[in-house]
Amino acid sequence: MSSDDAATVPRPTRITAVPGGPHIDVVRDFDAPPERVFAAHCDPALFSQWIGPARLITVVEHMDARTGGSYRFVQREHDGGEYRFRGSFHEVAAPHRIVMTFEYEGAPGHVELDTASFSDLPDGRCRLRVHSTFESAKERDAVLAAGMADGVEEGYRRLDGLLADGIA
Structure with missing residues (x-):
């Protein structure tokens, strides 16, 4: 399957936000084992190819994906607009768990804590669960x-396209 085919296969992403609560829960299944999905979250060359909307060009300035490490990336609009993000890795336990902070530099001091878990599914697939906590x-x-x-x-x-093409 090519990345174009993968982009057309419906794969539901479940996003839950209980009214009045400070959390967002995201659940998404991928047609690749946890090791590959985990790597796509920690390898700056892979991460920059998939994070966020395609209309933005992502440049990872640094990514030290280890417990105690940090990251920073910039997403650029074609018209020159920029969005900068940074955070710290509190726990990196390959290939099943990442706990990290996420902060949009355009709103300093508004930091979320994300816990991502990568679970084995039958047929070499992965279920990603992300629990985000806001202030x-x-x-x-x-x-x-x-x-x-x-x-x-x-x-x-x-x-999905990177995984289907064997890039990630």
Whole structure:
């Protein structure tokens, strides 16, 4: 299957945000084992190819994906607009768990804590679960209103293509 085919196969991403709570839960299955999906989250060359919407060009300035490491990346619009993100890796336990912070530099001090788990499924597949904790329901709701769900879904479709092509 080519990346073009993979992009057309419907793979539901379940995004749950309980009203009034400060959490977002994302569940997504991939047609690749946890080791490959995990690597796509930790390898800067792979990460930059799938994270977020395709209209943005992602440049990973640094990514030290280990417990105690950090990362920073920039996403650029074709018209010159930029979005900068950074965070710290609190736990990296290959290939099944990453705990990290995520901060959009355009809103300093608004840090979320993400816990990602990568589980084995039959037939060499993986289930990714991400639990994001925000400082408040208001901050969580602002992220959702800014289009987080669309960016996550498009990014995961792009990751499907990399996995299908054997790149990730």
